[in-house]
Each structure stands twice: as C-alpha cells, then as structure tokens.
Amino acid sequence: MLSVVILIALVLAIVVGWKRGRLDVSVLDKWLFVQLGVLGIILGSLVYGAYALAGKGPLGWITVLMMWFGMVFSLAALVAGLPSKKGDSRLGAVVAYAVVLLGVAFAFWFLSVWNASRDVPALLIGFGFGACVVCLFAQARDVFKENARLLAVVVMLSLASMVLVSDSLVVLVLELFGLVASVIGLMLKGKRSFALVSILGVVSVVVISRSSSAGLVPGIVGVFAGVFLWVAMHYYTHGKFRPAKTVAKSERIHVWLAMSFEGTFAMLLISSLGLLIGFGLGEAQGKGLEGVVFAVQGMAFPLAFLFSKEGERKEQFAGYLFGVLAGVLVLVFEGYQVVMAKSLGAAARVINVGKVEVLSALLLGAAVVLLASSFARREEDDARITWLIACVLGIVIAVLFKAEAAAAFLVGVSAAGTCVGLLTVLGSACGKGIMGKDELCAKVHDEGLVVGLLVLGALIWAIAPLLV
Numbered sequence: 001m002l003s004v005v006i007l008i009a010l011v012l013a014i015v016v017g018w019k020r021g022r023l024d025v026s027v028l029d030k031w032l033f034v035q036l037g038v039l040g041i042i043l044g045s046l047v048y049g050a051y052a053l054a055g056k057g058p059l060g061w062i063t064v065l066m067m068w069f070g071m072v073f074s075l076a077a078l079v080a081g082l083p084s085k086k087g088d089s090r091l092g093a094v095v096a097y098a099v100v101l102l103g104v105a106f107a108f109w110f111l112s113v114w115n116a117s118r119d120v121p122a123l124l125i126g127f128g129f130g131a132c133v134v135c136l137f138a139q140a141r142d143v144f145k146e147n148a149r150l151l152a153v154v155v156m157l158s159l160a161s162m163v164l165v166s167d168s169l170v171v172l173v174l175e176l177f178g179l180v181a182s183v184i185g186l187m188l189k190g191k192r193s194f195a196l197v198s199i200l201g202v203v204s205v206v207v208i209s210r211s212s213s214a215g216l217v218p219g220i221v222g223v224f225a226g227v228f229l230w231v232a233m234h235y236y237t238h239g240k241f242r243p244a245k246t247v248a249k250s251e252r253i254h255v256w257l258a259m260s261f262e263g264t265f266a267m268l269l270i271s272s273l274g275l276l277i278g279f280g281l282g283e284a285q286g287k288g289l290e291g292v293v294f295a296v297q298g299m300a301f302p303l304a305f306l307f308s309k310e311g312e313r314k315e316q317f318a319g320y321l322f323g324v325l326a327g328v329l330v331l332v333f334e335g336y337q338v339v340m341a342k343s344l345g346a347a348a349r350v351i352n353v354g355k356v357e358v359l360s361a362l363l364l365g366a367a368v369v370l371l372a373s374s375f376a377r378r379e380e381d382d383a384r385i386t387w388l389i390a391c392v393l394g395i396v397i398a399v400l401f402k403a404e405a406a407a408a409f410l411v412g413v414s415a416a417g418t419c420v421g422l423l424t425v426l427g428s429a430c431g432k433g434i435m436g437k438d439e440l441c442a443k444v445h446d447e448g449l450v451v452g453l454l455v456l457g458a459l460i461w462a463i464a465p466l467l468v
Contacts, residue, residue, distance in 0.1 A: 032141065033075070036134060040071050043133065047126075047462070054466050063126035063462060066107060070130030073103025074151050078138050081147040093307035094182050096147045097154055100131065101179070104158050105172055121162035122339055129458040131155040135451045136384055149321065150307045152454045153328055157300055160331035163338055164289045170208055170215075174297055177204035182305035193309075194302065198227050201301035205294065214287040215294035218278035222298020225274030226324070229299065232270060233319035236263035237429035244429075260426040267319060267422050271326040274299060289334055296327035315429040322421040325450055329414035332457040336410060336464055340403050343468040351407050361397045361405040365412020368393055372452055373420050387452040391459050398460060403467040410460045417453040424449070 044064040051060025081096030107127050111120045132152045139148035158175060162168035181200035185193040205219030236243050236259070243259040274295050282291015303324065306317050337349060353359045368390040375386040390413075398406035 032138065036071060036075065036137060039133065039137070040068055040130070043130075044068065050463070050466060056465060059123075059465060062111070062123050066111075066124055066126030067130035067133075067462075069103060069107050069110075070127035070132075070155070071134050073100055073106075073127075074131035074134040074155070075138070077103070077151055078134070078144045078147055091183070091186070091308065093147055093150055094179055094186075094304045096151060097182075097304045097307075098179055100151050100154055101158065101172060101175055103127070103131075104155065108162070108168065108172075117168070121159070121168050122342075124159050124162065125335075125339075125458065125461045125464075128155050128159045129455075129462045132451060132455040132458045136387060136448075136455050139448055139451055140384060146307060149450045150303060152451045153300070153303065153321070153325060156332055156454050156458060157296065157328045160328065160335040161293045161297060163335040164293050164331065165215075166287070166290065171293070171297065174204060174208050174219075174294075174301075177207070178301045179304055182302065182308065185302070185305045186308055194230065194305070197302045197305050198223055201226075201298060204301070205298060214282045214285045214290045215297075218281045218291035219294035219298045221277050221281070222274055222295035223301060224298075225270055225295065226299040226302065226320075228270045229267060229320050229323040230316070232263070232266050233316040233323075236266070236426055237315045237319065256427065260423050263319075263426040264419060264422040267323045268326065268418065271299070271323045275327055275330060292327075292334070293331060296324070296331055299327055300324045315425055318425045318428075319422060321450060322418060322425060325421070325453070326414075326418045329418065329453065329457060332454075332461060333407070333410055333414060336407065336457075336461045339461065339464045340407075340467070343465070344403060351404055351411070353408065355404070357401045358405050358408045361401060362408040362412040364393065364397065365409040365414075366416035367412075368456075369413055369416040369420055369449075369453070373424070373449060384448075387448075387455060390452070390456055394456055394460055395463065398463055398467055403464070406460050406464075406467055410457060413453060413456050417449060421449045421453075 044067060047067065048057070048060040048064050051057060051063065077096040077099035080099045081092040083092060104124070104127065107124055108120055111123055115123065132155065135148040135152040138144040154175070158171060161171040165171060178201070181197045181204065184200065185197040187193075188196060201223040202220050205216060205223065208219070209216035235241050238244060239248070243263065247256050247259055275292055278291040278293075278295025279288045280291070282288045282294075285291075303321075306320065309317075341349065351358060353362060368386075372386040372390060394406070394409055394413075397409050
C-alpha cells in the first residue's frame, strides 16, 4: 500500500509541475536520443554477455532491464525538467527529481512482483548505472547540465540507501517529503527559504522515525550538517569574509591555494563528522549503516530546492553538492560491500592495502580522477571520453584482481574525486567572486566531475556479482 501511495504522490507532483507551462522542446537535440538508444543496445549486449559467460544469465537479464529502465526514466526526467516556453525554470529541478523517483519506485514495484521485497534493492543497481550513463552524455548539452548532476546524485543516493536500510520504502517517502519541502521553500524569497526547508527536514525525519527509530537522531544530525555545509561554503566563497579578503589583498597564487585547501578541509570535516555521528548513533541500536543513511539523507534533503536556485550562488551550491556527494559515495561503497558480503562473507569487508595490486588499484582510482579533471579543462577535449576510459580501467582492474582491488579502486575514485571537486569549486570562487576573472573560473570548475564519479561507482557495483 505504501508503494502505491508513493507512486500516486509522485505522479501528482509531475502533473503539477507540467502545469507550469508547456516545455520548450525546441532546444532538444534529436541526435542525443539516437546516440543513447544505440548506446543502450551496446551496453545491454555487453552486460548480458558478461553475466552469461559467468553462468549468471537470469541475473544479467534483470540488470540489463533495470539499466534500460534507468536510461528511459532519467531521460524523461531531463526532458520534464526543461524550462517552459515562458522561460520559467524554477520548478524544473523539482519535476525532474519527481520523475526519476517515480522511476525508482516503479522499478522497485516491478521487481517486487517476482521477488521478495527484501531482495529487490540489490537488483536495482542496473537502474543506477543506466541513469548515470544518460546523465554523463546529457550534461554535455547546456540545457541538461544542471539537472543531470541532480539526477545522478538522487538515483545513486536512493539505490544505496534502499540497500542499507531495513525498510526500503522509507527512503522514498523521506525523499518525497524533500520534494514537498522544496516547493514550499521556493514560494519564499531570501535566506528564510533555506531555513524553512531545513526545519521541514527535521520535521520529516521525526515523522519517518515512526518506521525507523534508528534514523531519528542521525537524520536530524544530517540536516544540521547540511546547514553547516551551506554556511561554510558561504564563508569561503563570499567576498566579505576572511578567505576572500585574504586572497584579494595578496593576489598571489599560493594564498589562493591556501584558502582553497582550508575550505576543502572544513567541508570534508563537516561531512565526515556528520557520517561518524550518524554511524555512532545508529550503532547504539545495532544499525550503524542505517544511521549513516539517514545522516546523508538529512544532508541531501534540500537538494531539489537548491538546484532550483543555483544561479543565485553558483559556487556555494556546487561546494554544498560535493559535501553531500562525499556521503553518497560512502553509501555507494557500503552498498557494494553489502552485495559482495552475500558471496564472500566477512572477507568482503577487508581491503588489505599491503597487497601490491590493491594499493595500485587505489592509486589508479585517484589517478583517473586527475586525468578526467585535466581533460575537462581543455576546450578541445571531451571529458566523457576520459570517463569512459576510466570505466574500462575499472573493469580491467576488477576482472584481473577481483573484488578487493575493485573496492580499493572505488575508494581511490571517491576520495580523490571529492577533494578535487571541492578544490576546484573553491578555486573557481577565488577566480570569479574574489579576483573577478570569469574566464579563469570557467576553466577551474569542473561541473562534470559529479556525474563521472557516480558512473564509476555504479559500474563497479553493477559488476560486483561477477567478481567472485
């Protein structure tokens, strides 16, 4: 019954969003649909072939079907989030969010017809991989760029959370509350709107805690961690505070870097403390990972609202997104570990960096992030190609050295990607907001990094059953 309520609520959200005006479909690139269709067929063939060779053909069909579901729903979400012909884009992010959540809910219901509900979340990772691939290709179009990042984060956050909690549908309900809170927040103007969304986040966590008591305090901690992330990015990107004044006064590159490093440390410290406190509170009830899930969900609660207002404080928003992404990548890694534990037992929790192949995989994970970030700053290069190369490298490492090395590769990608992302955002703020160098800002800030990291995470997770 709860799943039906979620589906109905999401459909209503989409309909309300559609009423904001006819979409400006003239900006669509028809070749993008053709490219994605061909890519879907190729990827589906490769994925099923790999599973069939491993003697897991039925699981391969499920993974491919979910991948196609993810591609279809994410593309539909991107189109639904387009500005209207009147130029109104305020609810675009909210509608896109609702469509992709509808896709996750539908996929969950679809698989629940033939499988026990507790087994369904682990079968949904193909959906995440397909959605992230679409976002990776769609973000090259300016009209899709912002919502592509939102959808990739939302999908992977939802799927990882559903695997790690005892009641998967509670996650979707909390995210649905986030949509409602975002719409209410958009009705207000000024700083009060973010404060209101945060308050509604606390209220939503309290309501949800009736179904998951382990998520009550961790969820509230997550909401407050999100507030601290927002305040910290405001401090490090606004011209009236110490970091900006220090850089503006010296105008030297080493001072610029120093402030970027300091801001990155502050953001990662806030995210890490939120995760650790959430884990500790959840562990007190024997559900440590569930506590982490609700802490991250609390940090991510205002995402749809912030995406709808991104143009007002671009660098501040981008930094907040990377702070949340750090938590999402932790959940993706834990989801991968849970899947592997079904086959390897407690050994799946061990990553021995004393092994040369494991340590090398970790370093290569960090290296591909640097390579992709380098290509993203060259106007003549397409960063998507680099991320596809990174995916191939991840597959090679996973196939040759199996689960432990694949886990290390994912850790390297996550750690380096989060640090590089925050450094580039803060560097962008220095170049644009402080020193007035807009052109420099455009080359420093890599907006495609978010989706690239999640594509790699989804890929490693999707091939996890083949690594035993």
